[in-house]
Amino acid sequence: TADMMLHENYLNLSNTAKVLYSYMKLWACGNQEFEYSISLSNKIMTKHTFLKAKEELIQTGFIELENNGKFNRTPNKYKFSNKWMYYKSNK
Numbered sequence: 001t002a003d004m005m006l007h008e009n010y011l012n013l014s015n016t017a018k019v020l021y022s023y024m025k026l027w028a029c030g031n032q033e034f035e036y037s038i039s040l041s042n043k044i045m046t047k048h049t050f051l052k053a054k055e056e057l058i059q060t061g062f063i064e065l066e067n068n069g070k071f072n073r074t075p076n077k078y079k080f081s082n083k084w085m086y087y088k089s090n091k
Contacts, residue, residue, distance in 0.1 A: 009060060009084045016045060020053040021062055024078065033066060037075035061087045 028034035057063045061083030
């Protein structure tokens, strides 16, 4: 965790993406794969902000979308990823 939090790719995340990632880690209770629905974040951010932060985490390799529950109205399934170590930022 310390290595990740001091890594350039983590530091370049938006504050919203960092907050969402922290909540996802907390919700996952140490599991690598977890279910997370947008409603779990409605007290900390708007739907639009959640979707933007989630996409940022996916694009930068911090999480992977395992299963989209959109069509059967179930929570999305995600997996934490270490692909962030190899992500090359355009910044």
